[in-house]
Amino acid sequence: MSLRKLLFLTFLFSLSLSSFAQGIEFFHGTWEEALVKSETEGKLIFVDAYTTWCGPCKKMSANVFPAAEVGEVFNANFINVKLDMEKEESVAFRKVHRVRAYPTLFWINGKNEAVHMSVGGKQVAQLVDVAEEAIAKQDDLPPLRPPVSST
Numbered sequence: 001m002s003l004r005k006l007l008f009l010t011f012l013f014s015l016s017l018s019s020f021a022q023g024i025e026f027f028h029g030t031w032e033e034a035l036v037k038s039e040t041e042g043k044l045i046f047v048d049a050y051t052t053w054c055g056p057c058k059k060m061s062a063n064v065f066p067a068a069e070v071g072e073v074f075n076a077n078f079i080n081v082k083l084d085m086e087k088e089e090s091v092a093f094r095k096v097h098r099v100r101a102y103p104t105l106f107w108i109n110g111k112n113e114a115v116h117m118s119v120g121g122k123q124v125a126q127l128v129d130v131a132e133e134a135i136a137k138q139d140d141l142p143p144l145r146p147p148v149s150s151t
Contacts, residue, residue, distance in 0.1 A: 022066070022068065022071050023064075023065050023066035023067050023068065023070055023071040024046075024065045024066075024070055024071050024074045024075065024080050025071065025075050025080060026080045026081060026082050027079050027080055027081050030089075030092075031081070031083070031089075031090075031092045031093050032092065034079050034081050035110055035111075035112055036110070037079050038079050038108070038109065038110035039110030039111075040110075041079065042110075043077060043078055043079050044077070044078050044079070044107045044108060044109055044115060044116075044134060044135075044138055045078060045079045045080075045081055045106075045107070045108045045109075045110075046074055046078040046079070046080045046081065046105070046106070046107055046131070046134075047081050047082075047083055047093070047097075047105065047106040047107075047108060048060070048061075048065075048080075048081070048082045048083070048103055048105060049083055049085050049090070049093075049097075049099045049102065049103060049104040049105070049106060050082065050083070050084060050085065050102055050103045051084060051085055051086050051102050052084060052086070054102040054103060055121075056102070056103060056120065056121025057102055057103045057121070059121055060103060060121055060122065060127075061082075063124075064122060064123065064124050064127055067124045069124060069128060070124055070127055070128060073128050073131050073132070074131060077131070077135055078107070078131070078134075085099055085102070096112055097114060100119075101119050101120070103119075103120070103121060104117065104118070104119050105117065105118045105119075105122070105127075105130065107131075107134035107137075107138075109138075115134060115137050115138060116130075116133060116134035116137050118130045
């Protein structure tokens, strides 16, 4: 077998392995669509409320969200959404949920009620721990607070 064929096969093999070990798969739809999906599937929505200038947000996007162990927990249990808090895409979310620091991580039910929240950057193990806290709260506790009225 030639070296070129061997390198090509090695490359294909590495691609196939990387497809099995993936991080968080983020939902690509509107906030309203995510709420409907949450109600339909009975899953909480994980929201990464971030900005483009936030250092810890960038670190989590580059190093934590792609981790396989994070993807295993989040993809099985949540509808995962990233919302840039300075963009039009987050207006409907911001009308109900206040963000005072970045990143703020929310776990929200299909009724648009925050069930769990965490502020600040996380490492892989910390994020998995916080996610497990959210899973435990899903059916056991009322929301953190009622939605903010937009009057």
